[in-house]
Amino acid sequence: MPFEDKKKSRVTLLDVAARANVSRATASLVIRKxxxxxxxxxxxxxEAMRELGYVYNMGAARLRAERSHTVxxxxxxxxxxxxAELLSGIExxxxxxxxxxxxxxxxxxAERQDMVMQRMREHGVDGVIICPAAATEPEFxxxxxxxxLPLVQALRHxxxxxDYAGVNYAAGMREAVGHLASLGHRRIAFAVHGPVHSAYLERIEGFRDAMFSRGFDPDLIIRVSDQTAQIPGSAHLLFENPDKPTAVVCFNDVIALGLSAGLHDLGLKVGENFSLIGFDDVAEAEVIRPRLTSVSTAPVTIGENAARMLLDRLTDPLLPPRxxxxxxxxxxxxxxxxIAGPAL
Incomplete structure (x- = not known):
């Protein structure tokens, strides 16, 4: 079909309105939900849109509204x-x-983050929800x-x-240490990995405060591999300190799942002669055996909170930071x- 014929046959919103016996303005309201x-x-x-094969021209609407309707x-x-769970809440x-x-x-x-944000700007997003990369400078x-560009910080600030949507990491550490203490554990390690950022510092400080408040040693901190597949091989680090721990709190569930496998390889039975707590409570916590005790941060809810804050910011850019x-x-x-005595 020649271009001019295609142009003539293109279904318009006015055609839809006529078929549905409504005004063009009413048809437009339906399109915009x-x-x-x-x-x-x-x-x-x-129904008129389906019958006529009408396709909403998002590009033209973007130009008219000066909004891309993308985040x-x-x-x-x-x-x-x-x-992934955080994203599902946002979406x-x-x-x-x-x-x-x-x-x-x-x-x-931080360098890649700068490039990504430039691309977001080029694509005309209305706003961004960001978990800032480690080493992000205030100049960003x-x-x-x-x-x-409207911005909401999530998880890290x-x-x-x-605007910031996050979780009370220190309270989670108090819960974890308190639970282990109630079971008789005194020598409790904290397993970490990854770069330093606000969430990292808040978890470290929360662990140390919870240990110190009970008179426990707050410095049994080990750093495991950043590579997920290598975390099981880091389990031996728990027992290189002369004051061997009987339990470990993990920075996140990725570490907890890896150490659970590594402890098994060392001949230990998690939940029997060594105790382990994760942090974040992702879906996999219910899948492994033994099932993983974990501090839930409800990432889906955090994602929902961040998304609502951004929508509010788009509606009213002058809102005070929240x-x-x-x-x-x-x-x-x-x-x-x-507690079942010395671990190793």
């Missing part, structure tokens, strides 16, 4: 299942608002402000001048038991 349109009218317009999400690590809220998520991975590198936020910090909850399963 306005609550002002009654159910019967909406159904009639949508950028930048996370530091796509291999950690925690971030549920953004989808309900008739918008689309564009996902990017910074690799926890200044650039975002100069661009006029750089500044109190920007912090929504969720409390944790310890989910007790099978990986902890009463």
């Amino acid at each position: 306005s609550p002002l349109v009654g159910a019967d009218t909406r159904a009639r317009v949508e 950028g999400v930048v996370v530091p690590n796509l291999t950690n299942p925690f971030f 549920s809220v953004i989808d309900a608002a008739g918008m689309v998520v564009i996902l990017a991975n910074s690799g926890d590198l 936020l200044g650039r975002m402000a100069e661009w006029g 750089i500044s109190d001048d920007i 912090r929504v910090v969720k409390e944790t909850q310890l989910h007790i399963r099978q990986s902890c038991g009463p």
Whole structure:
């Protein structure tokens, strides 16, 4: 078909309105999912769209509204299942608002994060939810402000001048240490990995405070491999200190799952002669055996909170900066038991 014929045959919103016997303005409200349109009218317009094969021109609408109806999400690590759960919470809220998520991975590198944000800007996203990469400088936020790009910090924060959706990491550490103490454990290690950022520091400080408040040694901290497949091989590090621990709290569930395998390889039975607690409570905590006791940070809820904050910011850019910090909850399963003497 020649181009001119294609142009003539293109179905317009006016054609849809005529078929549905409504005004063009009403048809437009249906397209934009306005609550002002009654159910019967909406159904009639949508049926007309299907019959005529009408396709909404999002590009043209973007130019008219000066909004892309897209939201950028930048996370530091796509291999950690925690971030998949965070994303599902974000998408549920953004989808309900008739918008689309564009996902990017910074690799926890500030330089790559700069490039990703430039691409987000080029694609015209309306705003960004970001878990800042380690070593992100405050100047980064200044650039975002100069661009006029609405931003919500999630899980990690750089500044109190920007909206933040996170979790009370210190409270989670108190729950974990308190549970182990109630089982008789006194020599409790903390296993960490990865770069230093606000969430890292808050978990470390929370662990140390919880240990110190009970008169326990707060310095039994080990660093395991950053590579997930190599974490099981790091389990021996728990027992290189003369004051061998009988339990370990892990920085996240990725470490906990890896150490659980490594402890098994060392001939230990998790939940019987060594206790282990994860942090984040991802879905895999219920899948492994023994089931993993873990501090739930509810990443889906954090994602929902971050998305709502961004939508509020888009509606009212002059809102004061807000912090929504969720409390944790310890989910007790099978990986902890009463103290059974020296581990090794």
